[in-house]
Amino acid sequence: MSATIEVNGLSKWFGNKVAVSELSVNFSPGITGLLGPNGAGKTTMMRVVAGLQVPSQGSVSILGKDPRTDPEIYRKVALVPEDEAVYGHLTASQFVTLAARLSGIDNIEGRVVEAIHLVEMSDSSDRKLDGFSKGMRQRIKVAAALVSDPEILLLDEPLNGADPVQRARLIALFRRLGEEGKTVLVSSHILAEVERMTDQVVAMVDGRLAAMGHISEIRAAMSDKPRRVYIETDQTRRLGSALIQLDGVVGIELDEDRLTLQVTDAQGFARGIPKILADGNYDVTRIEPTDESLESVFRYLVEGE
Amino acid sequence: MIHLVSHLYRRTMRKGRLIGLTALSAVPAVLFPLLVAGGLEGAGLDEAYAGVVTGAGYTFAIAALVISGGILREERDSGTLPYIYMRPYSRFSLALASVAAGAGAAATLGIAAWALSVLTGLFVGAGPSVTGTGIALFVPAAIGYAAVFVPLGYLYSRSLLIGLGYVLVGETILAFVIPGLAQLSIWRIAMSIYASFVEFGPEAGAGLGPIAPGAGGGIAKLTAVLVAGVALLTWALRKRDAL
Numbered sequence: 063m064s065a066t067i068e069v070n071g072l073s074k075w076f077g078n079k080v081a082v083s084e085l086s087v088n089f090s091p092g093i094t095g096l097l098g099p100n101g102a103g104k105t106t107m108m109r110v111v112a113g114l115q116v117p118s119q120g121s122v123s124i125l126g127k128d129p130r131t132d133p134e135i136y137r138k139v140a141l142v143p144e145d146e147a148v149y150g151h152l153t154a155s156q157f158v159t160l161a162a163r164l165s166g167i168d169n170i171e172g173r174v175v176e177a178i179h180l181v182e183m184s185d186s187s188d189r190k191l192d193g194f195s196k197g198m199r200q201r202i203k204v205a206a207a208l209v210s211d212p213e214i215l216l217l218d219e220p221l222n223g224a225d226p227v228q229r230a231r232l233i234a235l236f237r238r239l240g241e242e243g244k245t246v247l248v249s250s251h252i253l254a255e256v257e258r259m260t261d262q263v264v265a266m267v268d269g270r271l272a273a274m275g276h277i278s279e280i281r282a283a284m285s286d287k288p289r290r291v292y293i294e295t296d297q298t299r300r301l302g303s304a305l306i307q308l309d310g311v312v313g314i315e316l317d318e319d320r321l322t323l324q325v326t327d328a329q330g331f332a333r334g335i336p337k338i339l340a341d342g343n344y345d346v347t348r349i350e351p352t353d354e355s356l357e358s359v360f361r362y363l364v365e366g367e
Numbered sequence: 368m369i370h371l372v373s374h375l376y377r378r379t380m381r382k383g384r385l386i387g388l389t390a391l392s393a394v395p396a397v398l399f400p401l402l403v404a405g406g407l408e409g410a411g412l413d414e415a416y417a418g419v420v421t422g423a424g425y426t427f428a429i430a431a432l433v434i435s436g437g438i439l440r441e442e443r444d445s446g447t448l449p450y451i452y453m454r455p456y457s458r459f460s461l462a463l464a465s466v467a468a469g470a471g472a473a474a475t476l477g478i479a480a481w482a483l484s485v486l487t488g489l490f491v492g493a494g495p496s497v498t499g500t501g502i503a504l505f506v507p508a509a510i511g512y513a514a515v516f517v518p519l520g521y522l523y524s525r526s527l528l529i530g531l532g533y534v535l536v537g538e539t540i541l542a543f544v545i546p547g548l549a550q551l552s553i554w555r556i557a558m559s560i561y562a563s564f565v566e567f568g569p570e571a572g573a574g575l576g577p578i579a580p581g582a583g584g585g586i587a588k589l590t591a592v593l594v595a596g597v598a599l600l601t602w603a604l605r606k607r608d609a610l
Contacts (some may be wrong), residue, residue: 109608112449113453113606113609114448114449114608115610116606132441133456133457133458136453136455141449143446145445148447149447151381160370160374164374164450165368165454166454206450216409300609
């Protein structure tokens with residue numbers, strides 16, 4: 063799939079502080095999670111991509127155009143900024159109408175109603191934003207971004223402040239937009255939420271690209287980090303001594319009713335374990351990898367442990 | 368672009384601020400008809416008039432600084448700038464809209480101050496001829512100040528302090544000490560236009576410094592200030608971080 067956002071050798075610094083360093087990454091239609099701990103440079107990268115900040119070095123192009131020099135691109139790009147800021151004196155409907163008017167779109171009334179409906183805020187459309195909770199503000203910002211039906215949606219921590227039900231609904235909405243072929247870039251430090259939205263991630267640490275791609279591919283590429291496999295059985299000692307014979311098993315932790323293996327060759331392990339279990343007639347109730355999740359992968363990337 | 372101007376104008380014209388800044392702008396303008404009604408005549412009146420015009424130069428300039436300097440500064444500080452920046456307008460259009468909104472907001476204050484002085488004049492029997500032409504002073508000043516303060520507000524977070532320095536030191540002390548600087552004084556440029564509509568006595572005329580009265584030259588200078596202000600803001604919107 064061709065890239066809609068291209069970031070080439072991007073660096074951004076503020077005085078002596080380097081926020082983003084030599085970042086090269088492309089984004090294609092679908093949802094991509096932008097991960098990183100606080101201070102990793104996610105928001106700065108998002109702002110540079112949005113054209114709100116000037117690259118110190120390198121370049122950004124959206125649909126082949128530079129957002130800094132070609133404002134027409136903003137007909138196809140929308141940002142939900144991280145800040146809670148909204149125009150408190152406006153009602154929800156007025157806020158989304160303003161976004162529609164400034165974007166120069168037609169049939170404003172219908173689009174505004176539709177956008178507010180998408181984020182399930184129709185009941186609050188005549189209330190002033192000053193009285194909105196953080197989660198409601200987030201949702202109305204999403205509505206203001208969606209009103210122009212953008213091809214590219216930049217979402218900076220869009221789930222901040224939303225309650226669990228709202229989060230689930232917003233996640234479903236973002237997934238649907240991704241499936242419709244829009245490029246949706248979502249930054250978040252809440253990994254479980256990103257995991258519910260997409261398998262495609264870009265991880266940043268200290269302003270640099272730490273990893274990109276499918277979560278399982280990133281995990282597979284960490285050859286220096288043995289995978290941990292959890293096995294629940296009441297024959298831990300006997301099974302443990304059998305499994306240590308398998309190629310790629312480099313460590314075993316024994317507990318009363320479980321084993322935790324460290325495995326360097328996951329595929330070899332997957333091929334070999336059925337035969338061992340069958341031959342030894344072991345009673346195993348559960349086998350699962352414990353560090354395949356996004357959280358584990360991310361911890362390895364950030365903390366190196 | 369009209370939606371952008373309208374949004375920026377309405378956002379900055381909050382009720383409390385509008386009342387406070389109108390009151391600030393109106394104090395000297397309202398004083399004059401009161402002085403006329405009090406029987407002041409001749410040289411004393413000319414002296415009082417000079418004081419009123421100079422006073423209005425301070426109070427209106429400060430009000431214009433607050434209202435127009437905040438046009439984009441507030442958007443930046445509050446984090447709402449992306450809502451207007453990420454729109455399909457050229458940076459020139461955005462700059463022009465911002466200065467237009469700033470000028471409109473400052474002019475509203477000026478017109479309100481002028482209207483108050485006319486009403487006061489009518490109330491005390493001074494007649495509209497005393498204050499009727501004041502609009503020719505406030506509106507050009509509003510345009511000039513917006514052209515200076517809107518870009519200043521966008522570029523510097525301490526724009527209020529810098530603007531006060533310009534008004535209190537640049538426009539008064541430095542402009543008197545260095546005659547060349549008087550040519551750049553927005554208030555004097557506005558006064559030179561105003562002087563086409565009223566007859567200044569020697570005291571009030573002295574406030575102009577080396578600037579020759581006349582609408583033509585004043586409007587030309589005002590246009591130059593406006594072009595420079597919009598150009599500077601366009602450059603800043605293109606080349607500087609918006610957040």
